[in-house]
Amino acid sequence: MQEKEKIGYLESTCRNIYPQDSSYRDKAKARLDQLTMPHWALGDLMDLAVDLAGMTRSMTPPVARKKMVVMAGDHGVTAEGVSGYPAEVTTQMVHNIMNKGAGINALANKAGAEVLVVDMGAMDTFEGIKNAPGFLSKKIAQGTQNIMVGPAMTKTQAVMAVEAGIEIASALAVDVDVFGTGEMGIGNTTPSSAIAAVVTGKTVEEVTGKGTGIDDEQLTHKVGVIKQAIAVNKPDAKDGIDVLTKLGGYEIGGIAGLILGAAALKKPVVVDGFISTAGALIAYLIEPFVRDYIICAHKSVEPGHSFMQQKMHLRPLFDLNLRLGEGTGAAFAMHALEAATAILTDVSTFAEAGVSQKE
Incomplete structure:
Protein backbone atom coordinates (compact mmCIF):
# COMPACT_ATOMS: atom_id res chain seq x y z
CA MET A 1 0.00 0.00 0.00
CA PRO A 61 11.00 36.22 -15.44
CA PRO A 62 11.75 36.00 -11.70
CA VAL A 63 15.30 34.71 -11.18
CA ALA A 64 16.58 36.65 -8.15
CA ARG A 65 15.92 34.06 -5.43
CA LYS A 66 18.24 31.12 -6.12
CA LYS A 67 18.70 27.91 -4.18
CA MET A 68 21.44 25.34 -4.72
CA VAL A 69 20.26 21.95 -3.48
CA VAL A 70 23.24 19.64 -2.88
CA MET A 71 22.13 16.01 -2.51
CA ALA A 72 24.46 13.65 -0.62
CA GLY A 73 24.63 9.88 -0.86
CA ASP A 74 27.06 6.99 -0.56
CA HIS A 75 27.48 4.05 -2.92
CA GLY A 76 28.09 0.38 -2.24
CA VAL A 77 30.03 0.07 -5.49
CA THR A 78 32.94 2.03 -3.95
CA ALA A 79 33.95 -1.33 -2.46
CA GLU A 80 35.10 -2.25 -5.97
CA GLY A 81 37.79 0.46 -6.02
CA VAL A 82 36.18 2.66 -8.68
CA SER A 83 37.08 5.99 -7.06
CA GLY A 84 40.34 7.75 -6.32
CA TYR A 85 39.05 8.81 -2.90
CA PRO A 86 37.85 6.74 0.10
CA ALA A 87 34.12 6.60 0.85
CA GLU A 88 34.47 8.66 4.05
CA VAL A 89 35.19 11.73 1.93
CA THR A 90 31.43 12.05 1.32
CA THR A 91 30.92 12.79 5.02
CA GLN A 92 33.97 15.02 5.23
CA MET A 93 32.89 17.10 2.25
CA VAL A 94 29.35 17.50 3.60
CA HIS A 95 30.91 19.05 6.70
CA ASN A 96 33.15 21.20 4.51
CA ILE A 97 30.11 22.52 2.63
CA MET A 98 28.30 23.18 5.88
CA ASN A 99 31.40 25.09 7.06
CA LYS A 100 31.26 27.12 3.80
CA GLY A 101 34.67 25.91 2.68
CA ALA A 102 33.82 24.10 -0.56
CA GLY A 103 33.81 25.16 -4.18
CA ILE A 104 30.02 25.30 -4.22
CA ASN A 105 30.02 27.78 -1.34
CA ALA A 106 32.38 30.16 -3.13
CA LEU A 107 30.50 30.11 -6.45
CA ALA A 108 27.02 30.15 -4.91
CA ASN A 109 27.97 33.11 -2.77
CA LYS A 110 29.09 35.08 -5.82
CA ALA A 111 25.87 34.15 -7.63
CA GLY A 112 23.70 35.24 -4.70
CA ALA A 113 22.44 31.69 -4.23
CA GLU A 114 21.73 29.95 -0.94
CA VAL A 115 23.04 26.42 -0.40
CA LEU A 116 20.99 23.59 1.10
CA VAL A 117 22.65 20.23 1.80
CA VAL A 118 20.29 17.25 1.78
CA ASP A 119 21.28 13.84 3.16
CA MET A 120 19.54 11.47 0.77
CA GLY A 121 21.50 8.35 1.59
CA ALA A 122 24.92 8.93 3.14
CA MET A 123 26.52 6.40 5.46
CA ASP A 124 26.94 9.00 8.21
CA THR A 125 23.96 10.06 10.32
CA PHE A 126 25.31 13.63 10.74
CA GLU A 127 24.15 13.85 14.34
CA GLY A 128 26.12 17.04 14.97
CA ILE A 129 24.58 19.01 12.10
CA LYS A 130 21.24 17.35 11.40
CA ASN A 131 19.34 20.31 12.90
CA ALA A 132 21.66 23.01 11.58
CA PRO A 133 20.38 25.72 9.20
CA GLY A 134 21.15 24.76 5.61
CA PHE A 135 20.97 21.01 6.29
CA LEU A 136 18.04 18.66 5.68
CA SER A 137 17.79 14.93 6.27
CA LYS A 138 15.73 12.89 3.81
CA LYS A 139 17.78 9.73 4.32
CA ILE A 140 16.36 6.69 2.57
CA ALA A 141 19.15 4.32 3.66
CA GLN A 142 22.82 4.42 4.66
CA GLY A 143 24.21 4.08 1.15
CA THR A 144 23.13 1.98 -1.81
CA GLN A 145 23.93 -1.68 -2.35
CA ASN A 146 26.80 -2.73 -4.61
CA ILE A 147 25.41 -2.54 -8.17
CA MET A 148 28.08 -4.96 -9.38
CA VAL A 149 26.26 -7.79 -7.66
CA GLY A 150 22.61 -6.63 -7.59
CA PRO A 151 20.20 -3.68 -7.55
CA ALA A 152 21.25 -0.44 -5.88
CA MET A 153 17.96 -0.25 -3.99
CA THR A 154 14.41 -1.53 -3.94
CA LYS A 155 11.73 -0.06 -6.18
CA THR A 156 10.03 1.40 -3.12
CA GLN A 157 13.26 3.11 -2.07
CA ALA A 158 13.70 4.50 -5.59
CA VAL A 159 10.23 6.02 -5.56
CA MET A 160 10.84 7.37 -2.05
CA ALA A 161 14.04 9.07 -3.24
CA VAL A 162 12.30 10.73 -6.18
CA GLU A 163 9.39 11.77 -4.01
CA ALA A 164 11.76 13.26 -1.43
CA GLY A 165 13.17 15.50 -4.16
CA ILE A 166 9.66 16.55 -5.18
CA GLU A 167 8.82 17.35 -1.56
CA ILE A 168 11.92 19.52 -1.27
CA ALA A 169 10.98 21.52 -4.37
CA SER A 170 7.43 21.98 -3.07
CA ALA A 171 8.59 23.04 0.40
CA LEU A 172 11.12 25.56 -0.92
CA ALA A 173 9.08 26.94 -3.80
CA VAL A 174 7.47 29.82 -1.90
CA ASP A 175 10.90 31.42 -1.39
CA VAL A 176 12.74 30.22 -4.51
CA ASP A 177 12.60 31.41 -8.14
CA VAL A 178 15.32 29.17 -9.57
CA PHE A 179 16.64 25.82 -8.37
CA GLY A 180 20.17 24.54 -8.96
CA THR A 181 21.18 20.90 -8.63
CA GLY A 182 24.30 19.66 -6.88
CA GLU A 183 25.58 16.45 -5.33
CA MET A 184 28.18 14.94 -3.07
CA GLY A 185 28.87 11.23 -3.14
CA ILE A 186 32.16 9.41 -3.58
CA GLY A 187 31.83 6.83 -6.35
CA ASN A 188 28.81 8.44 -7.97
CA THR A 189 30.32 8.75 -11.45
CA THR A 190 30.08 4.95 -11.65
CA PRO A 191 26.27 4.69 -11.37
CA SER A 192 25.98 7.84 -13.47
CA SER A 193 28.06 6.25 -16.24
CA ALA A 194 25.93 3.12 -16.03
CA ILE A 195 22.76 5.21 -16.33
CA ALA A 196 24.24 7.14 -19.26
CA ALA A 197 25.16 3.96 -21.14
CA VAL A 198 21.78 2.32 -20.62
CA VAL A 199 19.63 5.35 -21.47
CA THR A 200 21.65 6.81 -24.36
CA GLY A 201 22.55 3.48 -25.96
CA LYS A 202 26.25 4.39 -26.07
CA THR A 203 28.92 1.91 -25.03
CA VAL A 204 30.24 1.91 -21.48
CA GLU A 205 33.65 2.92 -22.84
CA GLU A 206 32.13 5.96 -24.59
CA VAL A 207 30.42 7.35 -21.50
CA THR A 208 32.87 6.49 -18.71
CA GLY A 209 35.54 8.92 -17.54
CA LYS A 210 38.12 9.19 -14.79
CA GLY A 211 35.83 10.81 -12.22
CA THR A 212 37.90 12.04 -9.30
CA GLY A 213 41.13 11.38 -11.20
CA ILE A 214 41.79 7.65 -11.44
CA ASP A 215 44.55 6.34 -13.72
CA ASP A 216 44.14 4.37 -16.97
CA GLU A 217 44.34 0.98 -15.26
CA GLN A 218 41.67 1.99 -12.75
CA LEU A 219 39.52 3.33 -15.60
CA THR A 220 39.66 -0.05 -17.33
CA HIS A 221 38.60 -1.69 -14.08
CA LYS A 222 35.77 0.85 -13.64
CA VAL A 223 34.48 0.10 -17.13
CA GLY A 224 34.43 -3.61 -16.29
CA VAL A 225 32.51 -2.98 -13.07
CA ILE A 226 29.90 -0.93 -14.93
CA LYS A 227 29.51 -3.56 -17.65
CA GLN A 228 28.92 -6.25 -15.05
CA ALA A 229 26.45 -4.02 -13.15
CA ILE A 230 24.40 -3.56 -16.31
CA ALA A 231 24.60 -7.27 -17.19
CA VAL A 232 23.59 -8.38 -13.70
CA ASN A 233 20.73 -5.91 -13.26
CA LYS A 234 19.32 -5.69 -16.82
CA PRO A 235 17.60 -2.30 -16.36
CA ASP A 236 14.75 -1.24 -18.64
CA ALA A 237 16.17 1.74 -20.55
CA LYS A 238 12.71 3.29 -20.95
CA ASP A 239 11.67 3.03 -17.29
CA GLY A 240 13.20 5.74 -15.08
CA ILE A 241 12.28 4.09 -11.80
CA ASP A 242 13.68 0.75 -12.94
CA VAL A 243 16.97 2.35 -14.04
CA LEU A 244 17.23 4.20 -10.73
CA THR A 245 16.37 1.08 -8.74
CA LYS A 246 19.00 -1.07 -10.40
CA LEU A 247 21.84 1.39 -11.00
CA GLY A 248 21.29 4.69 -9.25
CA GLY A 249 22.19 6.51 -6.13
CA TYR A 250 19.86 8.10 -3.61
CA GLU A 251 21.24 11.53 -4.46
CA ILE A 252 20.56 10.85 -8.15
CA GLY A 253 16.96 9.98 -7.32
CA GLY A 254 16.66 13.09 -5.17
CA ILE A 255 17.91 15.26 -8.03
CA ALA A 256 15.39 13.64 -10.38
CA GLY A 257 12.61 14.46 -7.93
CA LEU A 258 13.79 18.03 -7.44
CA ILE A 259 13.67 18.55 -11.21
CA LEU A 260 10.20 17.01 -11.49
CA GLY A 261 8.99 19.14 -8.60
CA ALA A 262 10.43 22.32 -10.07
CA ALA A 263 8.86 21.59 -13.45
CA ALA A 264 5.45 20.97 -11.88
CA LEU A 265 5.78 24.39 -10.21
CA LYS A 266 6.85 26.03 -13.50
CA LYS A 267 10.20 27.02 -12.07
CA PRO A 268 13.52 26.79 -13.93
CA VAL A 269 16.05 24.29 -12.66
CA VAL A 270 19.71 24.71 -13.56
CA VAL A 271 21.31 21.28 -13.87
CA ASP A 272 25.01 20.97 -13.06
CA GLY A 273 27.34 18.29 -14.35
CA PHE A 274 27.55 14.58 -15.01
CA ILE A 275 25.84 13.22 -11.89
CA SER A 276 23.15 15.90 -11.87
CA THR A 277 22.43 15.14 -15.51
CA ALA A 278 22.04 11.45 -14.67
CA GLY A 279 19.32 12.60 -12.28
CA ALA A 280 17.84 14.74 -15.04
CA LEU A 281 17.78 11.70 -17.34
CA ILE A 282 15.82 9.74 -14.74
CA ALA A 283 13.34 12.62 -14.48
CA TYR A 284 13.14 12.80 -18.29
CA LEU A 285 12.32 9.08 -18.52
CA ILE A 286 9.58 9.51 -15.92
CA GLU A 287 8.07 12.60 -17.62
CA PRO A 288 9.62 13.88 -20.89
CA PHE A 289 8.01 17.35 -20.62
CA VAL A 290 10.39 18.00 -17.72
CA ARG A 291 13.04 18.96 -20.30
CA ASP A 292 11.18 22.24 -20.88
CA TYR A 293 12.29 23.44 -17.42
CA ILE A 294 15.89 22.19 -17.47
CA ILE A 295 18.74 24.57 -18.15
CA CYS A 296 21.99 22.68 -18.74
CA ALA A 297 24.70 24.71 -17.05
CA HIS A 298 27.76 23.35 -18.81
CA LYS A 299 29.45 20.49 -20.62
CA SER A 300 31.50 18.42 -18.20
CA VAL A 301 34.90 16.87 -18.90
CA GLU A 302 33.22 13.50 -18.27
CA PRO A 303 32.77 12.00 -21.77
CA GLY A 304 29.23 10.75 -21.21
CA HIS A 305 27.84 14.14 -20.23
CA SER A 306 27.19 15.48 -23.72
CA PHE A 307 25.50 12.23 -24.76
CA MET A 308 23.03 12.60 -21.89
CA GLN A 309 22.29 16.20 -22.82
CA GLN A 310 21.76 15.18 -26.45
CA LYS A 311 19.33 12.47 -25.35
CA MET A 312 17.15 15.20 -23.82
CA HIS A 313 17.67 17.51 -26.84
CA LEU A 314 19.32 20.14 -24.65
CA ARG A 315 22.47 22.23 -25.09
CA PRO A 316 24.81 23.43 -22.33
CA LEU A 317 25.37 27.13 -21.73
CA PHE A 318 29.12 26.81 -21.15
CA ASP A 319 32.09 24.56 -21.81
CA LEU A 320 34.73 25.45 -19.24
CA ASN A 321 36.34 22.02 -18.63
CA LEU A 322 34.58 21.72 -15.28
CA ARG A 323 34.49 18.38 -13.45
CA LEU A 324 34.01 19.18 -9.77
CA GLY A 325 30.29 18.64 -9.31
CA GLU A 326 28.75 19.86 -6.04
CA GLY A 327 26.56 22.17 -8.16
CA THR A 328 29.47 24.48 -8.99
CA GLY A 329 28.70 24.73 -12.70
CA ALA A 330 25.04 25.42 -11.98
CA ALA A 331 25.96 28.15 -9.52
CA PHE A 332 28.19 29.79 -12.12
CA ALA A 333 25.42 29.56 -14.73
CA MET A 334 23.04 31.49 -12.48
CA HIS A 335 24.78 34.64 -13.72
CA ALA A 336 23.61 33.81 -17.24
CA LEU A 337 19.99 33.70 -16.07
CA GLU A 338 20.33 37.17 -14.58
CA ALA A 339 21.90 38.40 -17.82
CA ALA A 340 19.23 36.84 -20.04
CA THR A 341 16.46 38.38 -17.97
CA ALA A 342 18.15 41.79 -18.07
CA ILE A 343 18.34 41.63 -21.86
Missing part, protein backbone atom coordinates in the same frame (compact mmCIF):
# COMPACT_ATOMS: atom_id res chain seq x y z
CA GLN A 2 2.78 2.43 0.86
CA GLU A 3 4.46 1.89 -2.51
CA LYS A 4 1.17 2.39 -4.36
CA GLU A 5 0.56 5.67 -2.52
CA LYS A 6 4.07 6.89 -3.33
CA ILE A 7 3.70 6.10 -7.01
CA GLY A 8 0.33 7.87 -7.00
CA TYR A 9 1.95 10.98 -5.58
CA LEU A 10 4.67 10.85 -8.21
CA GLU A 11 2.10 10.45 -10.96
CA SER A 12 0.06 13.38 -9.67
CA THR A 13 3.18 15.55 -9.80
CA CYS A 14 3.84 14.50 -13.39
CA ARG A 15 0.28 15.45 -14.36
CA ASN A 16 1.12 19.05 -13.43
CA ILE A 17 4.10 19.23 -15.80
CA TYR A 18 3.26 21.00 -19.05
CA PRO A 19 5.42 22.35 -21.88
CA GLN A 20 6.58 25.94 -21.81
CA ASP A 21 3.88 28.51 -22.63
CA SER A 22 4.18 29.23 -26.36
CA SER A 23 2.38 32.58 -26.10
CA TYR A 24 5.01 33.94 -23.70
CA ARG A 25 7.77 32.51 -25.84
CA ASP A 26 6.29 34.34 -28.83
CA LYS A 27 5.96 37.61 -26.93
CA ALA A 28 9.53 37.37 -25.67
CA LYS A 29 10.87 36.63 -29.13
CA ALA A 30 8.89 39.52 -30.62
CA ARG A 31 10.44 41.94 -28.15
CA LEU A 32 13.95 40.54 -28.52
CA ASP A 33 13.64 40.83 -32.31
CA GLN A 34 13.24 44.60 -31.90
CA LEU A 35 16.06 45.37 -29.46
CA THR A 36 18.60 48.06 -30.27
CA MET A 37 21.28 45.73 -31.61
CA PRO A 38 21.92 43.61 -34.69
CA HIS A 39 19.37 40.82 -34.82
CA TRP A 40 19.93 38.21 -32.08
CA ALA A 41 23.38 39.64 -31.43
CA LEU A 42 23.48 38.20 -27.91
CA GLY A 43 22.87 34.71 -29.22
CA ASP A 44 22.32 31.98 -26.67
CA LEU A 45 21.50 34.49 -23.94
CA MET A 46 18.52 35.61 -26.02
CA ASP A 47 17.45 31.99 -26.51
CA LEU A 48 17.68 31.58 -22.75
CA ALA A 49 15.50 34.67 -22.26
CA VAL A 50 12.82 33.11 -24.47
CA ASP A 51 13.02 29.88 -22.45
CA LEU A 52 12.73 31.73 -19.15
CA ALA A 53 9.66 33.61 -20.38
CA GLY A 54 8.08 30.35 -21.52
CA MET A 55 8.93 28.52 -18.29
CA THR A 56 7.70 31.23 -15.92
CA ARG A 57 4.80 32.57 -18.03
CA SER A 58 6.21 36.06 -17.56
CA MET A 59 7.85 38.83 -19.58
CA THR A 60 9.80 39.70 -16.43
CA LEU A 344 14.62 40.94 -22.07
CA THR A 345 13.55 43.58 -19.55
CA ASP A 346 16.18 46.34 -19.61
CA VAL A 347 17.30 46.78 -23.23
CA SER A 348 15.18 49.25 -25.25
CA THR A 349 13.57 48.41 -28.56
CA PHE A 350 14.30 50.57 -31.60
CA ALA A 351 10.93 52.28 -31.18
CA GLU A 352 11.42 52.94 -27.47
CA ALA A 353 14.89 54.40 -28.00
CA GLY A 354 14.13 56.31 -31.20
CA VAL A 355 16.96 54.50 -32.99
CA SER A 356 16.77 53.88 -36.72
CA GLN A 357 16.56 50.24 -37.72
CA LYS A 358 18.63 48.50 -40.37
CA GLU A 359 17.21 49.12 -43.84
